[in-house]
Amino acid sequence: MSCPMCEKRGIAGEAALTEEERKNGVRIALAGNPNCGKTTAFNAWTGAHQHVGNYPGVTVEKKEGWTSSGGQKVLLVDLPGTYSLTPYSMEERVVRDVLAPENAAERPRAVIDVIDSATLERGLFLAVQIRELGQSVVLACNMMDEARRAGMTIDLDRLSERFGVRAVPTVARSGEGLDKALALALEEAKKPSEPLVISYGPDVDPALLRMTRLIEEKKLLTSRYPARWTALKLLEGDEVLRAQTEGADAETARELEAVRSALAEHLASTLETTPDAVISDYRYGFINSALRGGVVRKSSSKDRLAFTDKLDKVLTNTILGPVIMLAVVYFMFWTTFIVGAYPQGWVEDFFGWLGEMMTGVLPEGLVQSLVVDGIIGGVGGVLSFVPLILIMFLIVSFLEDSGYMARMAYMLDRVMRAFGLHGSSVMPFIIAGGIAGGCAIPGVMATRTMRSEKERMATMMTLPLMTCGAKIPVFLMLTAAFFADNQAGIMFAITLCGWAVALLVSLLLRKTVFRGASTPFVMELPPYRLPTLRSILTHTWERGWMYIKKAGTVILAISVILWAALTFPALTEEQSAPFEAKIAALDERLAPLDEAIETLKAQLEGEGSADAAMQTMLASLTQQKEELENAKADEENALASETVRNTWGGRIGQFVEPLFRPLGFDWRTDVALISGVAAKEAILSTMGTAYSIGETDPDEPDSLSARLAADPGWSKTVALSLMLFVLIYSPCFVTLVVLKNEAGGWRWLFFSMVFNTAVAYLVAWGGTLVGRMIWG
Incomplete structure (x- = not known):
């Protein structure tokens, strides 16, 4: 690569693929900025052969998938989208740790850097840092179809020559160029890799050289990072790498910090800038030099707005x-x-x-x-x-x-x-x-x-x-x-x-x-x-x-x-006896009524008579039967209700019912809310179970919605209150665990449970008051 601002220094790269890699697969990383089409490309390469987990020690999602090229198995590691390798966020730290892991055996053999062709300069900024880390890189210049429609043409051969890496035009949505990009990455994986070296100007280069020599002399983290890259990150004020150097060799870390501090003071007094700003400027300068001379050509029509810009004038308008x-x-x-x-x-x-x-x-x-x-x-x-x-x-x-x-x-x-x-x-x-x-x-x-x-x-x-x-x-x-x-x-x-x-x-x-x-x-x-x-x-x-x-x-x-x-323990014989006795007594009274009604109906039908007295008697007997059947249904419902209330679930619901009664919730709803802490979907299943167990009427509606609508204890006000409470109260168990891990302590788990439930109660109570004013 010929460029006035850069050179390649010979640093021993890795050997060709091992026998194990040839047999079991080559690890290749997939990097890129957010929204560059990287995940679409990953899905196209791996299809259904994906597995998702977490990176060791952190809860950032880890996606890996198997594919193949030329008969060689490849394990693709889909890295989180990032703009740089400076670990300001967890994702950026994960990307760097995957590209330069503590265990050298887990280091990817090559990186496919997916770049949005419309924002080539920004995408190449990450590629420069990956190359400085000593990784072999293949550029997948993605969304080329959109670039062409926008009147943009990119000379990828010239870009490859100037940037020192091979570039491939791709359209991840259609699969265009993906096979070639993967094949080139495998080729690069079989070659020794050398870090990219860029000149950062007369102010930074001397300090960078001193720090690099000191790191090489002390062998400080050199088994994991190139010495010059470590020096660069220390100059940029990388807190993670600073902690790593202090842990490995505190005395050398102090010497390196002295060089960095001296450079920072010099740049502040002479140029009113910082080392990391100078380093970023020179990286972009290197990128701009690689893109000059017709590498990127755009349509001469300057007054034509892109389709996205036209839509944004409407869709993101202030009003x-x-x-x-x-x-x-x-x-x-x-x-x-x-x-x-x-x-x-x-x-x-x-x-x-x-x-x-x-x-x-x-x-x-x-x-x-x-x-x-x-x-x-x-x-x-x-x-x-x-x-x-x-x-x-x-x-x-x-x-x-x-x-x-x-x-x-x-x-x-x-x-x-x-x-x-x-x-x-x-x-x-x-x-x-x-x-x-x-x-x-x-x-x-x-x-x-x-x-x-x-x-x-x-x-x-x-x-x-x-x-x-x-x-x-x-x-x-x-x-x-x-x-x-x-x-x-x-x-x-x-x-x-x-x-x-x-x-x-x-x-x-x-x-x-x-x-x-x-x-x-x-x-x-x-x-x-x-x-x-x-x-x-x-x-x-x-x-x-x-x-x-x-x-x-x-x-x-x-x-x-x-x-x-909601089934156990069942009622004892002594507890159920009063209800069963009343039901049996009502059955005894219904039996002769049924016989009398059937007899009267037969007489009326047989004689074809419209005798008014018989009709009146039939109506009277039918009314008595309905009253007795209603009384029996009430007793059966009372027995069913008492049976469920006697269960462990019923007892728990009754225990908390006074607390939630102001919101209009009965004990069955309370049990459902408790189960919702395990998983919010369980609220629905619990209510379905609770309201179906007590069902005794064969004509009872089948759906839970219809049962609640027919229940006299429910109303629009109660429904509104419950929706507000479910919306706000304690997160589900899995969310609570994730909150505990991300926030860093059990106290935040309990804080979320108690605080959210308290807010939910207040909001639901307010909803109850509003509902009563609207619906009574």
Whole structure:
């Protein structure tokens, strides 16, 4: 490579592939900026051969997948999106640790750096740092189709020659160029790798040279990092690497810090700048020199706005933007209910038929109750909402892949800052359910990109207040039961309520628990793209399958446990005797009435008479029968109610019932809320089980929504109060564990449980007062 600002220094690279790598596969990393198409490329390469976990010691998601090229197996490691290798956030630290791990055997043999061709300069900034780290790099210049449509042409041969790496045009959505990029990466993996060396000017280079020689002489971290790269990072003020050098050799670390401090003082007094700023400037200078001379050519039409810019003039407009955003969210709910009503009805009918069939097949007793009331009543109630969930996820996936979701974050930045949060808080909120259907767990993990710990903590603590996908079925069921004439409007209002409460709570936390100054916000808006059908369906299915899988595992287990809790212990003979005696007495009185009624009917039909006296007598006997049947039903319901109240679940519900009675909740709802701490979907399954176990009327409605609507203890006010409480109260168990790990202590787990539940109680109580004023 010939360039006046750089040179290659011969540093011993790694040997060719080992026999184990040839047999078991070569590790290749996939790097790139956010929104560059890296994940699309990863999915295209690996397909279904992926596995997801966490990196050792941290909770950042780790995605790996198998593929092959030319008969050689390849393990692709999809790194988190990042702009640099300076570990300001957890993701950036993970990327660096994967590219230069403590265990040399785990070091990737090559890196495919996916770059958005429309923002080549910014993408190459990361590539320079990876090359300085000594990694072999192949540039996958992605989204070339969009670059061509924008009138941009890139001379990749000249770029490869000047930059010292091979570059391939790719379109990850269609698969164009991906096979070639992977083949080139395998070729690079078989060659020794040498770090890129750039001149950083007359001020930095002498200090950099002294530090490099000292690091080489003392062999400080040289088994993991190139000596010059270590020196560069120390000059940039890398706190993580500084701690590593101090831990390895404190005396040498002090000598290196002295050189850095001297350079920093010199630059501050002469140029009024810092070492890291100079280093960044020279890196961009190297990139600009590589892109000169026609490497990148753009259309001569300067007054033509790109398609993305034209759309943004409308969609992010100060006035129109928020209006359109609210309309999009409302349209999502409206579509979900209009389109999803039919398949939801089919699923409900299926589980109703299944319950009736199992009732007829299984003998009456505990087994029948377990299958029909516990499993079908619990799991079926959750699965009946799968069609609505899938439709909602489908729309959300389209918004994400099209680029509009990022615009929502951009427009909400000013709002977030007014409540003590950061613009970077927007995406975690949206991921957690700001647009209904998300999940608080990835939302909490998304806060790792935030640099202010105070803002990050305030964001994490308020994320569970969003309308996550696990709460949606509860809201859908209650709106179907009590707000069928305006389901979309109620769901829209609940979503806005989640935002309002979250923002107010975050302001309270920032003023009290997490005090601190706000930090500036910079965000990249990706270009608008028409998502592929495969991508949307894949994302929808992944989320939907997660919901279904939870229903078939966690919810099934909870349903069985709750069925047992609401079945045992049974009433003793002494406890049930008074009810059974009354029922038997009513049966004795009904038997002669039935005979008399049948006799009168036969006489009237046989004689064809319309005798008024006989008709009057028949009507009187029929009325007496109805009164006795109603009395019997009341006694049977009283027996069923007493049976359930006597169970362990009933006792727990009765114990906490006085606390929640002001909100209108009975003991069955209280038990459901307790189970919801394990998983929010369990609220629905628990209510389905609790309200089906006490059922004695064969004409009782099959769906839980219909049962609640017919229950005299329920009303619109109670439904509103319950929706507000479920929206806000304690996060589910898994979210609590993630919060504990991310926030760094058990105290935050208990804080989230207690604080959120207290806020939920106050908001639900306020909803009760409002509901009584509106509906009485």
